[in-house]
Amino acid sequence: MADRIAEQLGDLPLALEQAAGYMGYNHTAPEEYLTLLTSRLEEMIARGELTDRPEAEEVVVASLWSLSVERLNTDQPQAVRLLELCALLAPEPIPLDLFTGSPETLNGAAADPLVWDTTVGALAGLGLARRENASLVLHRLVQAAIRAPMPDEVRTDARVQLCRALLAAVPHDIHGDPDARPRWQELLPHVIAVTKDDPPAECAAETAVLLRLASEFLIQIGDCSVALPLCERALAIDESLEGRDAEAGFDLITLAQIHKDLNAPETARPLAERALRLHESCLPADSPAIATDLATLARLLCILGEHRAAQPLAERALQIDETAYGPDDPFVSFDLIALANVHVDLGDYATAAPLISRALQIREARYAPDHLYIGYVLLFKARVVHRLNDPSAADLARRGAQILHTRLGKTHPKTVDAFALVNGLR
16 A cells, blocks of 8 residues: 555655655554545645654645746746646646647647647656657646646646646547547547546537547557446537537437446437437438448348348438448448448348458458457457458458457457457357
């Protein structure tokens, strides 16, 4: 427990001394102190009696960096603004292009290379942050010390600016952009940090979009349990705002996908049906959003045993996306998989196989060789061609299982299932 407290406090000697003083004075158990530290860090760094110190030498972590901040206020006020923004982000590396990509966040300071370099350098020079090649790292205690005295209006304005900067920085086409995954992995902790509380009215809509996009990324990497509460919050925000029917539909279909992956198709189906109704009421009939709703609903109907009802939905989804995007777009590959699933569930493996092969070809042309989407379609193809007595099934399954092992880890349920398929095909 002592190690966990020390880790939370970054092994800062003053912070450790302060923690010991607090626990000793209040007779607080280490487990309780750690809970308070994790949930109320800003208040805890201001509390704790230090032993054997003359009153003139008394200092607590909350005031440790106050002189540096005062100096910045005088010499470089833009650096204080940057410090306040970073204090509201996660205690992870903060990409500097988050600010250079949205110069208005710092009132133009990030637009001038020299001004920007000295602004960032000031934080590093005073020990308030560690500057790396393309990022800035603030310790969680520095962040808490900056947040604690921050006036409400300053905090609100910073959250609004960060929300908008993050929305501009994250990839929106999570399925089609081959570089989406590394960028989202870099920015996800900061998205979660900025959106964890009820949003200011000025950025409520942007917050909902960020939460849904984060959910979509988490679905992609197989972390649906984390995605679920984020997407539920996105839907709650969009439903509280006027004129957000289309966005609410996006939230609903994402929620349906999450519940499908969590093996709850009965919960997912009404969500997908409601998404389709909303989008058909406010979007053109040939909108790709409607294709997504149709393909998702088709897959759910298959899982629930309603295969005949699913087929026209999957065929319509494929037609819409081929018209909108062309025959080789990643979105088309999802429709192909949905339609192949219908034929598999109807026992028509010969019709399903070329649909899956075409989906695999599209994905291999657009994604990295070890992308999860390629792993999933390899495993699907292995199951289908095995039914057609194709000897390539075992190799397809091995390749797919290895991708899931690399991307999701050995113990993930989907990885376990994949290797069970490999063993079965042997």
